[in-house]
Amino acid sequence: MIDPPVLERVLSEALRSGGDFAEVFAEDRSSASALLDDGRIEELSSGRERGAGIRVVVGETTGFAHTADLSENGLLRAAEAASAVARSAPAGTTAVAAQALAGSGVPTTRGDGEGPRPGSxxxxxxxxxxxxxxxxxxxxxxxxxxxxxxxxxxRVLIANSEGLLAGDxxxxxxxxxxxxxxxxxxxxxxxxxxxxxxxxxxxxxxxxxxxxxxxxxxxxxxxEARPAPSGELPVVLAGGSGGILFHEACGHGLEADHIVKDASVYTGKIGQQVASPLVTLVDDGTVGSEWGTFAVDDEGRPAQRNVLIEDGILTDYLWDYLRARKEGRRSSGNGRRQTYQHLPMVRMTNTFLLPGTDDAEEIVAQTPHGVYVAKLGGGQVNTTTGDFVFGTTEAYLIEGGKITEPLRDANLIGNGPEILQRIDAVATDFAMTPGTCGKDGQSVPVGCGQATMRLTGVTIGGTAG
Amino acid sequence: MSAGTEELAAMAERVAGWANTGEDVEVYVARGTETEVRAYDGEVESLTSATSAGIGIRVVVDHRLGFAWAGSLDESVLQETLDEARDNARFATADEHVRLAVPDGVEAVPVDLWDAGLAGVPTARKVELALALEAQARDADPRIRQVSSADYGDASVEVALVSTTGIRSLGAKTSGYLSVGVIAGEGEGSQTGGGYSVGRGFDGLDPSRATDEAVSRAVRLLGATKGPSGRSTVVFDRRMATTLLSIVSSALSGEAVAKGRSFFAGRIGEEVGGPGLSLVDDPTDPRAYGAAAYDAEGLACRRNVLIDGGILRGFLYDTVSGSRSGNASTGSAVRGGFSGTPGPGCRALTLAPGSEGWDEEGVLAAVGDGLFVQSMTGVHSGVNPVSGDFSVGAEGLVIRDGRLAEPVREITIASTLQRMLHSLVAVGSDIEWLPGIAAGQTLAIGDMQVSGT
Known part of the structure; x- marks a missing residue:
């Protein structure tokens, strides 16, 4: 998209007034969609978008500008705008050499040698x-x-003043x-x-x-569904029913931007028991071709597997470049952005609970009374309090250890740290589901996964008193 | 409106002029600039300045619709986008109702949404305002332990819409906002609150207003416990009322109705609420956040009565959904920028107040006992505007003897939208226009199921 010598000149311009770090993120995206509705092919839509976002970091401050003009002049103008924040900082000349990370080049996220097949x-x-x-x-x-x-x-291309050049x-x-x-x-x-x-x-x-x-x-x-119950009941989540429980109950709370602002219930809890010993939670951007998978993140770091909770003990948070730099550590490959028009943030990739050893049918059979959730919809969390909700889109009553009547849609509500302690069974039937995660106005594709599992008590927000 | 808007119109006209014989073309061109400053801990955390522009083209040939868009107004992109839209049209199903809007003779009510002063405000003053907002929030109350976000933002957008069917409409709009999020308390006893100040530009943005709102919302929740389960009257504060009305509005879309995806389908003339329920969408009211002179197909926006005295009177239509159900467009097309196609939607919903001078205090006093809700979660996962099922997470305060009492959290409130409309017990006259498509006005709804302990 942009030649390395141009990238070098743009990065130098970005740091001309001073600054600790500069980055060019260029993106070329094309999309196509077709919609059938009411028995008719109603609309085919095609879109094309390309541009670059340039950021300059000076101390605690980030300057950001983006442009749809990928010519050298367009990029230089954006670099100048982004560097406005550095004007008052002590000036220093920084020579920038962008060199390819060993073996990175421009990989395609599909690693099997065959490129993705375009559809007609x-x-x-x-x-x-x-x-x-x-x-x-x-x-x-x-x-x-x-x-x-x-x-x-x-297609993305990332170059920064530390010599990183990567693409995907x-x-x-x-x-x-x-x-x-x-x-x-x-x-x-x-x-x-x-x-x-x-x-x-x-x-x-x-x-x-x-x-x-x-x-x-x-x-x-x-x-045929009856209103969902109201109040606290045991809940069995089917394998692959959403996995969104973990995304909301703790995933967001483990994002380092919330941690460094002390805006998460999980701040300061590394090494502590934060979940039932049955819980091993992983965020992994490298899993097959799942929805949250990529080769490098939107800051040029390779995706990696991060174990967040191991046997119930909190082991790590999720990091992007900026927050990791503050702590003197490496990014965990979780810096993502919706488009070149957005600043990167700490985001999840594919987040999942490792399977356990219980039998899925047995878990239901040993639940005298409760709710069986076959499919979850979306959810939402307040990371500061840990309170979260997630909605059911297919659920049934469990009576006498058997799945019986269907229930109308309802939200379930709980508190992350409390709910994670209430997991008393995890089965082997692991499955992943795709989703879209929204944070601070930016949406990115993510995966969620879990096997059939039981929560000993969750508040169900139905209408049946 | 700036001279730039005319320039955009000229570009749109030029592209529309490339239409082939037998084909109708609609060109939507938009250009915008925005600034965002985020303050944290006495410093600027980030400063974003950006311009963007794009084009969306709809082509209709033999009642087949194709659409394409591009995030650029480069000369090379314009023809490419038209070609792509034209190609897409070949694949759509021919449908007699598919057509572009034609002028319907309704005169647009001019609304001035452009603050010419915004462009002249130096970035340094915007930075100062964001820093002041952050400092003020930090010092507002000893119980505030963190200001998690303090943002200044502004935007200006200009659009031009031109079609071969005789449409030519221009629009220009500026906006500014302050937004602050605070955390009160310590450790696990923490509570959060957010506050805003919004306007058409820089002047008039009020950090005190945003801060007071955020701080009071966070502080009054301190010590919240999980409330008891039971049936209760629920009072929604103005911000939550905006959310509620927005949900109801999707069931009033003529498209949802025509396609059998609304619980209002087939109920025109029937009673859908009590005699106190009257709902109007009026984008010609310049105070409304969503005010506009023209809709997203270039027809004049107008006042539409949807529910009157509890009786369902009408739906909102764009050209295609109107034709499908034997109606004219109600001038209600909306679209999400140049990358989206138009569809019918609300811009400025209000409920007729129960009585004049009814503010939050008045509604609380009238209700006596119940639950006051200041925040809802899971609205997208727990409310189904097709079936009407409603179940959301909530935080707020108990209402006792007509006043706010102890705070509650981690509860859900549930009902169905149909039942909620019939159970509306009070509508405040305290109209406040918040960002969104509906007015903020305190609402009380009876007989909702609350799930807690």
Whole structure:
């Protein structure tokens, strides 16, 4: 995208008025999506965006500017704008040499030698039609189907004043289906999606018909659903039901930006027992082609596997460049940004609980009364208090150790540090699910994973008193 | 409005002029600048200055729609984007309702949303204001132990929309805000609160207002415990009311209704709430945060009555959803910038107040006993605007004898949107326009299920 000599001149310009660190992040992203709704191919959309974000760090202060103009002049102007914060700092001349990190080059995130397979528009349409047919044939009560197929390719290039030069090409493909079913008690909805860091080879691995049927069945099941209970009950989360529990209950609280501002319940707790001994929590940006996978993060650091909680003991936080530098350590490869127009922040990648040794069916059988959550929706956390919620989109009552009646959607609420202590069984049936994580106005793709597990008590926010 | 807007319009006209015979083209061009200053611990944590521009093009050929966008206004990009939109149109299903807007004769009400003074404010003054905000929040109360964020931000956006069907609309808007987040208390007894001051520009932003709000919201939650379960009347503060109305609004979208994705579908003329429920969307009110002269298809924005005295009177339509249900557009198209296509949506919802001079205190006194909610979580995961199921996490204070009493946290409140509309027991006249598509006004809703201990 940009030649190394140009990068060197831009970085030098960025530090001309002084500063400790400068970085150029360039991005070229193209995306395409197709939407089927109400039985029609309603819209095909294509987008293209490219530009660079330049940051200059002076002491505790970061200056940031971005531009869609990738010419040398455009970049120099952005560098000058970003360096405005350094004007009052003591001037120093910094010579900058960008040199490739050993062996980094520009890897593609797909490491098997074959690049991602681009899909054609016609192929997208065929997949959407197949999903529509499958969803509608699941049951006569399915009244509406919306299906979307989207792909994006994102090339990034990062160079900084410490001599780092790195790049990555990330292809992502996502397919989703949402259904409405109509019954005597009104409308209900069901949703399912598949998303991986790859091209259209996604569709060699998943069946859009299965996905559509799952979404339709979810909506149909809820037509008969009774209101969710209200109050505290044991909860069994199905393997791969979302994993969002850990993302919200502790993942965000382990992000170093919250830690250094003392805005997390996990501040100062390294080495302490923060969860049940059954909990080993990992954040790993290198896992296969999961939704939160990449080769290098948006600060040019290779993705890596980070063990955050081991057998219930808090072992580490998640780090980006800036926060790690303050602590005199290396970034953990968790510096991410939505686009070149955003500053990087500490973000999760694929966050998951390692599987345990219990049998999933046995866990249900040994729960006399509770709620079984087959699928979770989104969630939200206040890292300072640790209070978090997560919503169910497919849940059932457990009565006498058996899964019985379907329940209407509800949020569950808990406190992170308390809930993590209440995990008393973890099964072997591990699975990952894709999601979108929002923080401070920026969205990034993430993965979540867990096996079937039981929480001894969670507050369920239903309407049945 | 600046001269730059006319320049954008000229560019949009030029691109629309490239339309082939038999094809309709709509060109949306936008350009913006923004500044953001974040202060932390007496210093500038980050200073962002940015400009951005982009184009979104819709092409309709034989009732087939294609769309493409680009985050650039480079000459080379313009033709490429048009070509791509044209190619996308080939793949869409032909649909007699798919068409671009045509002028409908409704005159736009001019609203002035441009603060010409903003462009002349030096960055140094913005930095000073952010630092002052942070310092003020830190010193506001001995129980504040951390200011987790203190931001100044401003933006100016200019847009031009031109189509081969006769649409030509220009818009320009500036905005400024202060936002502060504080942490009160110690260790696990910590509580958080946020506060804002918003305006059309730099002048008038008030750090004291933002700080007072953030501090009082955090401090009054100190010592909060998990409240008891039971049925209760819930009072939503103005900020939460904005969120609630925004959720209800998605069920009033003519598109959701036409596609059977709204619990309001087929209920025009029916009773959807008590006689005290009247809901209007009026973007021509210049005080509204979402005020606009033109909608996202270039038609004049107008006042639309949605619910009147509890009776459902209408939905909001853009051109396509209107045609699909046999109605004209209500001038209610919205879009998320140049990378999105238009769809119907609200901009400025308000509920008719129950009585004049009813502020938060008045509503609390009228309710007597219940739960006051100042923050909700899980709104996106726990509220389903199709089925109407409603379940969210909440923090707030118990209402006893018409006054705020002890704080509660880690509870949920649940009902259905349908039932909530029927159970509206008080609507405040304390209208405050907060960022978003609905007014902030204190609301009380009866008979909600609270889950706690």
């Amino acid at each position: 528009k016609a192929e997208s349409l065929e997949l959407l039609q197949r999903a529509d047919d499958a969803a509608r044939s699941t049951g006569g009560a399915v009244s509406q189907v919306q299906a979307g197929c989207g792909t994006s390719t994102r 090409e990330q292809a992502r493909t996502r397919f989703s289906v949402s259904c409405v079913a109509v019954g005597d008690a009104g409308l209900q909805t069901g949703f399912e999606s598949a998303a991986r860091t790859m091209g259209f080879e996604l569709f060699d691995e998943i069946s859009v018909e299965d996905l559509a049927r799952l979404a339709a069945e979810r909506a149909l099941a809820k037509l």
